[in-house]
Amino acid sequence: MPKLSRRKIAEYVANTTKDGVVPTGVIAELAAYLADSHRTRELPLVVRTIEDVLAERGQVVARVTTARGLDDSIKQSIRAQINAKEVYFAEAVDPSVIGGVRVETPGKTLDATIIRKLNSIRSAKAS
Amino acid sequence: MHTILTNFATAEATGHAAEEASGNVLDSLGIDPKLFVFQLIAFLLLLWLLNKYVFPVLMKAVDERQKTIDESLQAAHDAEKQAAEAEAKIEAMLKKARGEAADIVTTAKDEAGALVTKAEERSKAQAQRIVDDAQSTIAKEVIAARKALHNETIELVAQATEKVVGKTLDGKIDNKLIEASLNHSGDKA
Incomplete structure (x- = not known):
């Protein structure tokens, strides 16, 4: 083969x-x-x-991670942000992110989760 | 000896007459002329023997004794002189030794003073260095403690925020937060 x-x-x-x-x-x-x-x-x-x-x-698969799931208004906002012909959602619910959303598309990632912000505060510790 | 006795007998025979004449004087004095002569001869003989054999030996012994005494006196005198010289020499040496000892003591005092001064300076420098090191260490520890406190505070704030937000954040607020994040991201783009 x-x-x-x-x-x-x-x-x-x-x-x-x-x-x-x-x-x-x-x-x-x-x-x-x-x-x-x-x-x-x-x-x-x-x-x-x-x-x-x-x-x-023009067919984008968006992997979206939230703490409580997506509603339609959020999906619309994400579609508007991605600006593609068609957007398909691969949803994931992860309570560990606490709040906010993480959107991963081919070549781009938007991490607006609370856990990411807390982790960035933690990583800003004085060494 | 025989000759002497013969002569004596002859003299006695010839002088017998004269004795008769002078015998009266000697008799009145109680002196026997014959005995007197004999004693005189014996005395002279004794004197001669003594002078010939005894006196020289005695005089020699006396002379030797005198010589020994003189030598002893001379030796004593020399010893006394030597003792005086030795005493003077010892006195001079003692004087010199005292002077040297005084110099040594003075030098030792000076050196001890210099050593003490040097040791004090060294001790002060060492103490200052220890104090500087301690201050430096304390400053470093203070900085480290501040950093640790800062980090710990951040960690506590993060943990507290995580717990509080996790409990208080409901779906509505979460959606608003997501919308705001997406809008903010859109503004950036």
């Missing part, structure tokens, strides 16, 4: 994506290919590359 580059794999998966959803069959194919070619460790990188390819096509 020829070894495909991550970029090619990502473009293949991105081509099959509709409305930000990857068909289940494509996911199975990807999993089988990575397992067969002993490249399962590359999965996080492959996912990132897929997100990069989608972002180039």
